[in-house]
Amino acid sequence: MLAGLLKMANSETRPAGRIWPWFIAFLVAMLAMGVVIDMADIQNRLHATALMLVPILLLVPMVRNAMARAASRGEAGNAQRAYLARMAVVSLAYLGSLFLAEHIIEDGDAMTPLTLALALVPGIAVAGYFWAIGRYLVELKDEFLKMLMVRQTLIATAIAFSLASIYGFLENFEFVPHLDAYWWPISFFFGLGVGAIANYFRYGTTGDCA
């Protein structure tokens, strides 16, 4: 699948559309869907997960535009195209495995080899995002863009670990409710956005993978 996506990305020749409007639309749609799920009092996790997939569809044109933009840069855009393709594959694996796990595992189910394997896969898929970022840094030849991505990643790591540390102690003293640990990678991805903004103010560009 990765090879297919890479092939598609390499043969992409259509003009590059805008990326940010799709990303903003995605964030707004995610927020709106969250409100809808809350107001409609949808308790079934499978139904809630299925509804959250709808705004995620807005990322498809965003990724296509980003790939077209990378393709327009020829050889210099190879690392970005590979990065986007890997992110797309990892996202599909994550969403598919999460949907499957939510469908099969009920709250309170006993741990069996099957349920354990199903519960492990979404987390491993999220680890795939970090693998994709690592490969991007290895494959990227442009030293300036590489420096921007390293800065972005360090800022994201600092934000995620800081938030986890602060919240962890607050939770330890029972001042805040329990928070599932998968929120820390989510805070890392939020941190990547902060890192991109920091890069923009310092260097006038967010780099390739904002």
Next chain:
Amino acid sequence: MKNRLKVLRAERDWSQGDLAERLEVSRQSVNAIETGKYDPSLPLAFKIAEVFGMTIEEIFLRE
């Protein structure tokens, strides 16, 4: 570090994209170097010098 990239580029009527293509880097890199926001590595500085047919010292100036 100051540099004469913008002037040298203008003398040859090259856009930032043209220079980026010759250096095999992104246009953002050229812009960041040109505006003094980023100092290139020694290998990239040598490549820039080679593209303009000059020495590094003729392009990059100490503050």
